[in-house]
Amino acid sequence: MTPDERAAWLEAGRKLFAAECAFFYASQRLDQLPPPAGPEVAFAGRSNVGKSTLVNALTGRKTLARTSAQPGRTRQLNFFDLGGRLTLVDMPGYGYARANRDVKEDWQGLMFDYLRGRPTLRRVALLLDARIEVKETDGQVMDLLDRAAVTFQIVLTKTDAVTAPALAAKQSEAEALARSHPAAYPDIVSTSSETGAGIDLLRAALADLASPG
Ligand SMILES: Nc1nc2c(ncn2[C@@H]2O[C@H](COP(=O)(O)OP(=O)(O)OP(=O)(O)O)[C@@H](O)[C@H]2O)c(=O)[nH]1
Numbered sequence: 001m002t003p004d005e006r007a008a009w010l011e012a013g014r015k016l017f018a019a020e021c022a023f024f025y026a027s028q029r030l031d032q033l034p035p036p037a038g039p040e041v042a043f044a045g046r047s048n049v050g051k052s053t054l055v056n057a058l059t060g061r062k063t064l065a066r067t068s069a070q071p072g073r074t075r076q077l078n079f080f081d082l083g084g085r086l087t088l089v090d091m092p093g094y095g096y097a098r099a100n101r102d103v104k105e106d107w108q109g110l111m112f113d114y115l116r117g118r119p120t121l122r123r124v125a126l127l128l129d130a131r132i133e134v135k136e137t138d139g140q141v142m143d144l145l146d147r148a149a150v151t152f153q154i155v156l157t158k159t160d161a162v163t164a165p166a167l168a169a170k171q172s173e174a175e176a177l178a179r180s181h182p183a184a185y186p187d188i189v190s191t192s193s194e195t196g197a198g199i200d201l202l203r204a205a206l207a208d209l210a211s212p213g
């Protein structure tokens with residue numbers, strides 16, 4: 001990309017995410033999803049990785065998606081319409097062992113079924129906490145997305161909370177993971193919802209998937 005192309009790319013992301021963003025649907029059951037319409041991007045990752053906080057940071061709204069210091073906050077698929085051009089889906093987290101067993105199986109089952117079968121799902125932003133080692137469940141979700149041929153992009157979160165060398169090591173690890181999964185988008189994005197680092201890059205990457213403005 002030339003500097004001019006890059007500036008235009010970032011501007012497209014800024015413009016998309018400056019649009020009105022509104023919550024419009026929550027589902028706890030797969031037969032209660034909103035009818036598939038425009039392109040969707042889902043935010044997936046372990047409980048507490050920062051999915052809901054990232055949706056807020058991208059849209060510049062502090063309380064659009066509900067967040068919590070306790071894992072297991074988001075318990076349904078929450079759908080947000082971004083300017084009529086892109087749907088953002090804040091997902092429940094996986095790997096939260098303390099959830100009540102039935103509830104856990106219910107929402108985690110929904111999540112996997114959604115990821116496998118949603119025709120309008122254009123990409124999954126797969127969040128990995130920069131402070132925490134990659135877990136077995138992360139690998140299982142990446143395998144599932146490979147099998148379902150759903151493109152996913154690895155997004156590192158909470159980069160404000162690690163040292164520069166630790167972040168560099170994490171980025172190499174994430175890039176290696178992306179290379180080893182056929183459904184992975186090659187570029188990873190390192191973000192902090194706290195400082196705003198990388199948020200403009202992720203906005204631009206997601207704007208590539210949106211309906212024309
Ligand atoms: N330092 C730091 N903390 C963050 C960042 N993003 C999120 N957090 C914190 O991480 C915790 C979890 O954030 P959530 O956005 O609720 O996480 P989630 O992935 O939606 O969690 P579930 O809905 O439970 O799956 C909160 O205490 C956030 O303040 C970040 O970029 N930096």
Ligand SMILES: [Mg+2]
Nearest residue numbers: 051052073074
């Ligand atoms: Mg959440």
